[in-house]
Amino acid sequence: MRELRTDVLIVGAGPTGLMLAAWLAKLGVNAVLVDGKGGPTRESRALGVHSRSMEIYDQLGVVDRVLAEGYAAVTIRPGYENRSFGAVPIGRFGEGLTPYPGLHVLEQSRNERILLERLEERGGSVEWDHPLTSLATDDDGVTAECSGPSGPLRVRARFCVGADGGSSAVRKLSAIPFEGLTNQHTFYVADVLGVRGIAEDSANLRFGAEEFLLGFPMGADGHHRLLGVLRTAPGTDVSESVALQRLDAVFGVTYRERLWFSTYRIHHRVAARFRQGPVFLAGDAGHVHSPVGAQGMNTGLQDAHNLAFKLADVIQGRASESLLDRYESERRPVALRLVNSTDRVFALVTSDRPLARTVRRVLPRLFAPVAIRLVPRLPIAPRLFGYLSQIRIHYWMNDAVPSPDASSTRARRRRGRVVGRRLPWTGPNFEPLRSATWQVHTYGEMDSEVAAAVGHALQVPVHSFAAAADKGLEAGTCYLVRPDGFVAGAAPVETAVSRLREMLPDRWFGSHQAST
Structure with a gap:
């Protein structure tokens, strides 16, 4: 059995794990990164990069690569069925608040490649084809075992970070509950070329009485990511032909060529703990939710950014291990608020209740045309941008370990x-x-x-x-x-x-x- 010793074992080489590994390499912390896949993600998957994540990329020294490969969507076009009500200039909302206003579209696979290149430039690498098979903790850290193409690998580390997605082996082997629910509706996602019926220069949001559609621009030749919900009986498979028929009939959207199509169920879950002794959870291993708002990958990137500095301060002797308790107390409330807010929004756009159906049918047509003209002029617009872009996140700094309990006296104090x-x-x-x-x-x-x-x-x-x-x-x-x-x-x-x-x-x- 091959054996390695390191300060930090990172399980999962997606955006979160690669971000953490790249930052630890920059900070001079030894880490081993393992993943059960044979290599980086090929599918586009998550694709929205918000302003706060762009700032972190800037600090890491790779923002120019992200800007060169990404696509800036500076407007959102809401609409009802096949009608668009106009453009909301979200990029303008963030002017003066961040060097990177707007939403930058860069699919997950490219984010991973940029982070992997940065890690390799710092002398790091990934142990591909090494799924985690066991994890044991003791007073001095963790011992993990992975299977591999050339035989098993044992890693002895002071700390272990599970960044291995919603089905996290680290979370399961640590017996940390994953609390929440699964939505009954089927969600579809497709990367397509030659799209017609939606604007090519904006993020498109279309409501319908029964369904909804999100469309994100991804480049030339009508390259778009389409996401939505189809009304089907529970347990019914949704084929691409059914999705295409509904897109055309409800929203007037068609496309020439499909690059990728998949369906899945939406989960809204948060791990009961983000730290358990020397084990930490980050990204989807700790929280999953609907893609409404394109927050998932960004939250994972920021989990990794937050944790990297705490690990570095502890490992390099500047802080005791009690500092690591702040990771959960700072990042878990962010995940809870995000899951709760996306759950409410997703419930509104998918609920079968008569009131929700009426709201979806009436409000967009009645108020959206007025809101598009009015909201950009309101003082609340920058605040809304701050929430969406995650630059308004707040941590309590005046306690050693702030409680995430929203009912606490501290949580009711003015921030x-x-x-x-x-x-x-x-x-x-x-x-x-x-x-x-x-x-x-x-x-x-x-x-x-x-x-x-x-x-x-x-x-x-x-x-x-x-x-x-x-x-x-x-x-x-x-x-x-x-x-x-x-x-x-x-x-x-x-x-x-x-x-x-x-x-x-x-x-x-x-x-x-x-x-x-």
Whole structure:
């Protein structure tokens, strides 16, 4: 039996696992990545890359590749059956909020290839054709065994991350419940060429009394991803010919050639725990939901991004293992909110109840034409974009292990505009984030020697920028920014050292310089 020893074993080389492996390689953490497949995904599968994920790609140094290979969909065109009501400029909603407004369309297979190339550039690789067969934990970590074409592989690791999808072997072998439900309706997905009946430059959303359709542009020659629900009896197979007939009859949509067609059932589930000792769950292994909003792959990418820095701080001696509890307390509430919101939306567009059918039949035709003209002018538009693009995610920063319980006193407190959120973008202030280090930011006029003294006392770099009060970044305040770009704390410069040092990893002083 071949044996390997490493700091982190990652099971699953999809977008989440590859993102985690690429980040750990960048941060200098040893990891082994295994996957039961023979190679990278060939099917397009997930395809929407939101603004927050683009920012993470920028920080990783691969955003130019994503932009070169992707397709920007800056408008959404809602409609009812075969009628479109016009374009909603979602890209304009995000202007001034992020360097990457709008929705970037890049299928999962290409995301994986870009991340794999980045991993290989850092000296990493994937153990393909090595499905996980056993997993045991003890006080010192995990021992995993995989089958392989040249014989079994045993991996001894301090930590294990299951990024192996909705049927996660890591989750099952760890006996972690996967709580939720399965929708009774059949969902279909097709990649097609020569599409007619929907706009080629927009994401298309069409409602019907019985069915709905999503269409995403994927390139030239009418290349689109079509997704929707067909009304069939439970257990009835949906063929491509049936889907094509309904697309034409209900939505007036046809296509010349099919590249890929599949059907599946929609699950809405969240793992009961994202951490169990040295074992973690990320991406679909921890949460699955409907593709409404194109959030699934993005949430997994951000799970990996969040966890990578925590693992690095612990493994490299800057923090005790208690820091890893924050991964579940930060990311599981995000998954719960996402699953709950997509479940409600999916229930509305698929429910057989008379009220839901009436809403689908009446509201789009009655209010959508007015909303398209009105919403872009409303102050709420940037907020809506923030939720969709996942740049408005909030973490509680003032407790060692925040409770995910929505009924807790902490959850009912007012959330800060800056602290606990991803750093507001002002333009140049995202450039230092590429260093992937803890850092202090100041905005507006501040004595450079005073700012430097704060950085010296906290043993972090300090970066100063022009005033940005409209972003909530106040002059005279020091902002401690985590390596993942979230603001851990803020304090007036007079008390910054004493207050912000409490927000740094608990073994930071005297340990971080030796490992950087």
